[in-house]
Amino acid sequence: xxxxxxxxxxxxxxxxxxxxxxxxxxxxxxxxxxxxxxxxxxxxxxxxxxxxxxxxxxxxxxxxxxxxxxxxxxxxxxxxxxxxxxxxxxxxxxxxxxxxxxxxxxxxxxxxxxxxxxxxxxxxxxxxxxxxxxxxxxxxxxxxxxxxxxxxxxxxxxxxxxxxxxxxxxxxxxxxxxxxxxxxxxxxxxxxxxxxxxxxxxxxxxxxxxxxxxxxxxxxxxxxxxxxxxxxxxxxxxxxxxxxxxxxxxxxxxxxxxxxxxxxxxxxxxxxxxxxxxxxxxxxxxxxxxxxxxxxxxxxxxxxxxxxxxxxxxxxxxxxxxxxxxxxxxxxxxxxxxxxxxxxxxxxxxxxxxxxxxxxxxxxxxxxxxxxxxxxxxxxxx
Numbered sequence: 541x542x543x544x545x546x547x548x549x550x551x552x553x554x555x556x557x558x559x560x561x562x563x564x565x566x567x568x569x570x571x572x573x574x575x576x577x578x579x580x581x582x583x584x585x586x587x588x589x590x591x592x593x594x595x596x597x598x599x600x601x602x603x604x605x606x607x608x609x610x611x612x613x614x615x616x617x618x619x620x621x622x623x624x625x626x627x628x629x630x631x632x633x634x635x636x637x638x639x640x641x642x643x644x645x646x647x648x649x650x651x652x653x654x655x656x657x658x659x660x661x662x663x664x665x666x667x668x669x670x671x672x673x674x675x676x677x678x679x680x681x682x683x684x685x686x687x688x689x690x691x692x693x694x695x696x697x698x699x700x701x702x703x704x705x706x707x708x709x710x711x712x713x714x715x716x717x718x719x720x721x722x723x724x725x726x727x728x729x730x731x732x733x734x735x736x737x738x739x740x741x742x743x744x745x746x747x748x749x750x751x752x753x754x755x756x757x758x759x760x761x762x763x764x765x766x767x768x769x770x771x772x773x774x775x776x777x778x779x780x781x782x783x784x785x786x787x788x789x790x791x792x793x794x795x796x797x798x799x800x801x802x803x804x805x806x807x808x809x810x811x812x813x814x815x816x817x818x819x820x821x822x823x824x825x826x827x828x829x830x831x832x833x834x835x836x837x838x839x840x841x842x843x844x845x846x847x848x849x850x851x852x853x854x855x856x857x858x859x860x861x862x863x864x865x866x867x868x869x870x871x872x873x874x875x876x877x878x879x880x881x882x883x884x885x886x887x888x889x890x891x892x893x894x895x896x897x898x899x900x901x902x903x904x905x906x907x908x909x910x911x912x913x914x915x916x917x918x919x920x921x922x
Contacts, residue, residue: 541663543573544582545600553582585609593618593639600670602663608637611701613737616789617760617768618643621735627694631731633682634699634718638664640737642673644697651675652693654685682718686726696731702739709739713750724752724773734773740766740826744784748800753777757800758785761823769826786823786859793821793859798832806831811840811850812912813865813919818849819882820860842912846885863906863921870897870918878903879920885911 543549549571556564561580569576585603589596593615596603603609613621618640626647635641635653637660645651651674655661658679665677678685700716702709713720720736727734738747740759748754755774760767782800808831818839830847834840837858839849855862875898881890886909893909894901906921 541602541659542666543571544578544602546571546573549574549579550599553579553586557583557586559583581605595671596667598670601667604637604660604663608660611699612637612639613699613768614762615639615643616762620760620787620789621770622646625695625735627733629691629693630695630697631693632697632699633685634697634701635661635664636699638668640697640699641675642668642671644695644735645675648695652678654678654680654682656681683723686723686730689730691730693731694733696727696734697737698727698734699737713747721750728753728773728775732775736771736773738769738771740769742769744769744800744826744828747771748782754782755779756783756785758787759823759826761786761788761791761821761826763790764788764822766822766826784827784829786821786827786829788821788823788859791821794857796824796827796829796833796836796859798827798829798836803829803832806835808834808841808844810843810913812914813842813867813917814840814850814852815864816851816854817863817865817908817919817921818851818855818858818860819863819884820847820849820858824859842910843885846910846912848884848908848910863908865908865919865921868918868920872920873897873899873907873918876900879905879907882906882908883910884908886916 552570561583565576565580567576569579582603584606586597588609595615621640622643625644628649630645630648631652632641633654635655638653641651641653653664653675656679661677661679668675700718700720702716744757747757751771751773753773753775754771755777756772758770760770783797784800785795785797787795820833824833825847834849837855839851839855842848842850878900880903881893881899883890883893888896888909893899908919910917
């Protein structure tokens with residue numbers, strides 16, 4: 541694989557970053573030591589890195605196959621995860637392309653990476669050497685490593701594979717590789733603090749019912765798209781409550797946190813739409829903090845199943861979108877007008893609404909189709 545670092549080959553790769561990849565694949569490789577698919581893979585890797593992990597846009601970096609690029613965390617989420625972590629020893633039991641390990645281990649003295657794919661681990665080792673980053677690299681199956689290992693670590697990180705042998709997505713913990721339910725006790729024998737990255741689609745109540753010693757669950761969105769759900773397990777935690785933290789990176793939203801148990805006893809007040817409407821960001825919507833949010837910001841919900849909030853005075857610090865609104869009837873909607881559509885607790889989807897009212901997508905205004913305690917309403921921002 542290191543043949544790909546040949547200076548002439550690298551010049552060819554950089555010269556073809558904007559060339560149609562299909563047309564390149566149809567040509568014969570101009571280099572005897574590497575195939576054209578191998579060259580194209582490096583072009584793809586560089587193009588992914590431009591947006592996902594720009595710190596790797598350096599000479600002598602090798603990129604892995606597409607699946608490893610897709611499964612790797614982005615630079616933004618990896619850096620964020622690393623902000624509060626420190627200690628002497630760090631281990632990543634599912635290293636993959638090593639993006640998380642690179643950032644998470646910045647404040648640790650020793651770093652150990654375990655990865656069963658030896659070729660992938662060699663790529664990571666090459667890249668870390670290029671980046672002047674030291675690590676201990678172990679090519680071994682995770683379960684076999686756990687049986688042999690006698691060392692303890694200050695921090696353990698795990699990102700289980702969420703696809704089966706047929707590449708189908710899996711979400712339940714017992715269906716992941718490794719099976720977290722089978723190994724969680726062994727993991728807590730070698731580290732008092734465990735950080736696990738999971739699919740953002742997984743149910744939080746389910747997690748809490750099956751994992752032991754959860755201290756924190758964090759939901760990370762980037763520009764309002766939920767990317768990761770993190771679980772921090774602490775064997776020696778001093779409290780019994782579980783904190784949920786909702787973060788929307790690359791936005792102006794402040795993080796929002798609440799105690800999972802207290803959401804059950806929190807209560808919302810209700811109101812018909814007032815002057816301002818608030819749409820929580822998607823990290824908060826994923827968390828289920830619907831009543832805690834209403835209590836914290838002293839806003840009122842429109843309906844028990846409508847997670848939109850309203851107030852008479854504008855709140856500048858609400859974590860999400862805030863809109864000044866007015867009630868309208870459907871006759872006020874003119875054909876071919878441009879609107880951004882929001883549909884919450886309403887029978888029609890945004891696409892169905894656009895089709896029904898012949899609305900064009902875009903513009904600066906919002907149309908909100910939703911339901912209050914008195915019935916269905918249409919609201920317009922202004």
